[in-house]
Amino acid sequence: MRIAELSRRTGVAVPTIKFYLREGVLAPGERTSPNQASYGDAHVHRLRLVRALVEVGGLPLAAVRDVLDTVDSAERGVDKTLGTVQNAVITHAAKPAADDDTPDPARTAAEEAVAELIDDMGWQVGTDHPSARALVSVLVAAEGLGHGRIAGLLAPYAEACTRIAAVDLDYVAAAGALDDMVESVVVGTVLGDSILTALRRLAHVHESGSRYHRRPG
Amino acid sequence: MRIAELSRRTGVAVPTIKFYLREGVLAPGERTSPNQASYGDAHVHRLRLVRALVEVGGLPLAAVRDVLDTVDSAERGVDKTLGTVQNAVITHAAKPAADDDTPDPARTAAEEAVAELIDDMGWQVGTDHPSARALVSVLVAAEGLGHGRIAGLLAPYAEACTRIAAVDLDYVAAAGALDDMVESVVVGTVLGDSILTALRRLAHVHESGSRYHRRPG
Known part of the structure; x- marks a missing residue:
């Protein structure tokens, strides 16, 4: 899935996801073009875990x-x-x-x-x-x-x-x-x-x- | 007691005490001269409570x-x-x-x-x-x-x-x-x-x- 879909499924804003990618708490997606990456269910799960640890x-x-x-x-x-x-x-x-x-x-x-x-x-x-x-x-x-x-x-x-x-x-x-x-x-x-x-x-x-x-x- | 003694008895640094005074979480001492104030046991107790709430x-x-x-x-x-x-x-x-x-x-x-x-x-x-x-x-x-x-x-x-x-x-x-x-x-x-x-x-x-x-x- 694209980053927008990842954002929609987890409720985490795209800039926040990009911040987590830069900070290394979320693994990079698979590059599909120079400006795009694809994310999977593991990213959804990991993002929810990060969010729970940070917010809760x-x-x-x-x-x-x-x-x-x-x-x-x-x-x-x-x-x-x-x-x-x-x-x-x-x-x-x-x-x-x-x-x-x-x-x-x-x-x-x-x-x-x-x-x-x-x-x-x-x-x-x-x-x-x-x-x-x-x-x-x-x-x-x-x-x-x-x-x-x-x-x-x-x-x-x-x-x-x-x-x-x-x-x-x-x-x-x-x-x-x-x-x-x-x-x-x-x-x-x-x-x-x-x-x-x-x-x-x-x-x-x-x-x-x-x-x-x-x-x- | 003077502010230095208040600091010694509570382990709170003088600049921190002054910060608490400015922020209103510690009541002003009794003015003894334009540049000095005197503090009592109530200040010691209050300062310890503030410190426990903040640090602990x-x-x-x-x-x-x-x-x-x-x-x-x-x-x-x-x-x-x-x-x-x-x-x-x-x-x-x-x-x-x-x-x-x-x-x-x-x-x-x-x-x-x-x-x-x-x-x-x-x-x-x-x-x-x-x-x-x-x-x-x-x-x-x-x-x-x-x-x-x-x-x-x-x-x-x-x-x-x-x-x-x-x-x-x-x-x-x-x-x-x-x-x-x-x-x-x-x-x-x-x-x-x-x-x-x-x-x-x-x-x-x-x-x-x-x-x-x-x-x-």
Whole structure:
């Protein structure tokens, strides 16, 4: 198909498609003349993935490129690929406060709290994982705000996340073929965050209304 | 204290403090001479809140201003204030795809799925809540990616979020005074998202390792 048709089928404007081609997140089409190229279903699919990562996931283009590189080199197995995709998403999407090497009692306490949580949960995860470090940064920031007691949320949140992760991995496994599983990891990680955040808000509204607003009868 | 001391106690650079003063997210200090002002503990606290919202929450300054306005007018009661703060955070932090009024079978199906979920959960929440609409947009994007089956995650996620919301509201209630509760809503909403996202990743790593990588013995 021509670029106009590609635009129509994906809802992505032609100048945006040309930008993605220049930036290398979309492979060139097959040249049919010096000024024209032909695109296939793979382009439609890839463009939708880019759009979801950018518009729904809010990832910058550099993160999208990292994630796509991982999808395109999926021979590394599910566990390794899941890790790589996660790190790309985490590094670009989350903005953990810069690590500070200055000895800091609040940071030491936060590191201990996270290590203890990982141990209590029986999770086989290093305390140097980017998400563990992100967690430490959040706790340090909370402590600085006088909200150190937010650490009390860790255990019940972690219990909820154990159940969520089992559901997520079932979702990935159900994709079947490895490259489809990798794409499921990308989509599930990014869109799953958005879904979880939205549902937490809705649950807040309901719970808050129940406690502070509505009266029975 | 002078601005240099305020900078030292909060870790925020003096030019950044001056920027916040100009932008109105930090109240002016008390003038002690034509070129000097004195700042108090309230400035320290406010500056830490601004910094957490910007650096940890990733909110743009416009969102920070909205959130602070809400904190500063906390007379509206917990339920109303929670809603206003949430909407500020949601509107600025999440980027739901623009609503499209064109009749679209995928959108209609997604709207029905979200309405059915809210009904099944017994949540007293309108389907026009920004988070419900964000959820619809995510489902539409997933469908466009050929990942419509992600809708199967809604029910287990919602169950997990019900438990999380109860814990969150306990956290807010424990703050005691109303203005402290409001601040807890802000901090808990934004930092809570970061905590939950990080824990979900760690649980993924553990679960993925258990399924695809590690062997007993």
